[in-house]
Amino acid sequence: DAGITQSPRHKVTETGTPVTLRCHQTENHRYMYWYRQDPGHGLRLIHYSYGVKDTDKGEVSDGYSVSRSKTEDFLLTLESATSSQTSVYFCATSRDSLIGAFFGQGTRLTVV
Amino acid sequence: QQPVQSPQAVILREGEDAVINCSSSKALYSVHWYRQKHGEAPVFLMILLKGGEQKGHEKISASFNEKKQQSSLYLTASQLSYSGTYFCGTHGAGSYQLTFGKGTKLSVIP
Numbered sequence: 001d002a003g004i005t006q007s008p009r010h011k012v013t014e015t016g017t018p019v020t021l022r023c024h025q026t027e028n029h030r031y032m033y034w035y036r037q038d039p040g041h042g043l044r045l046i047h048y049s050y051g052v053k054d055t056d057k058g059e060v061s062d063g064y065s066v067s068r069s070k071t072e073d074f075l076l077t078l079e080s081a082t083s084s085q086t087s088v089y090f091c092a093t094s095r096d097s098l099i100g101a102f103f104g105q106g107t108r109l110t111v112v
Numbered sequence: 113q114q115p116v117q118s119p120q121a122v123i124l125r126e127g128e129d130a131v132i133n134c135s136s137s138k139a140l141y142s143v144h145w146y147r148q149k150h151g152e153a154p155v156f157l158m159i160l161l162k163g164g165e166q167k168g169h170e171k172i173s174a175s176f177n178e179k180k181q182q183s184s185l186y187l188t189a190s191q192l193s194y195s196g197t198y199f200c201g202t203h204g205a206g207s208y209q210l211t212f213g214k215g216t217k218l219s220v221i222p
Contacts, residue, residue, distance in 0.1 A: 033210055042114065042214035043154070043199060050208040058209060059114070090153060094210070097203055100144055100156030101210060 006104035019078040023091030031094040032074040036087040081111045115202045117213035124190045124220050132185040132216045134200030143176050143183040144201035195220045
């Protein structure tokens with residue numbers, strides 16, 4: 001399995017504050033993804049990256065930004081957290097689009 | 113746009129078979145299947161590329177009909193360990209996006 005570490009694993013934050021979640025991988029995978037998981041919605045793609053400094057929006061990108069300055073790190077920032085962004089966030093990585101993706105253990109974010 | 117999975121949930125007794133379907137309105141290049149246990153991260157099961165191939169993983173296999181943009185996951189002689197939520201993920205042609213459906217919750221009971 002790929003070495004994927006998400007940090008923090010749990011976070012409680014207040015509405016209106018910025019929050020950054022980190023995904024770190026040790027497998028030199030090219031592709032990295034951020035998803036949020038909510039009951040009834042499955043896994044929804046927020047942003048993804050197909051290389052260093054190459055990122056694009058997914059289906060639920062409003063209120064989120066990302067950065068990837070080096071292969072191993074993919075950061076997700078909630079610019080001004082809202083209660084609707086309370087969710088479990090998963091990072092996933094893949095070496096190639098023809099190969100399956102590996103998921104991190106998730107970050108549970110609560111916005112109060 | 114998320115692919116559509118059906119059914120949303122299914123309950124099986126050990127030894128019974130099940131089929132989970134995944135369809136997309138977009139032209140697909142590949143279909144992935146994942147299983148997620150409660151409180152854990154999704155785990156990759158298999159990937160199918162366009163060409164209508166069928167793959168197997170233990171007693172779990174899948175097919176991909178690229179003309180219909182549909183994939184099916186077949187679970188035969190189900191075991192208790194098969195319980196979980198199954199997700200299909202799709203790559204569109206020429207796209208780097210990996211987009212998932214809402215999942216199918218499978219419960220296997222003794």
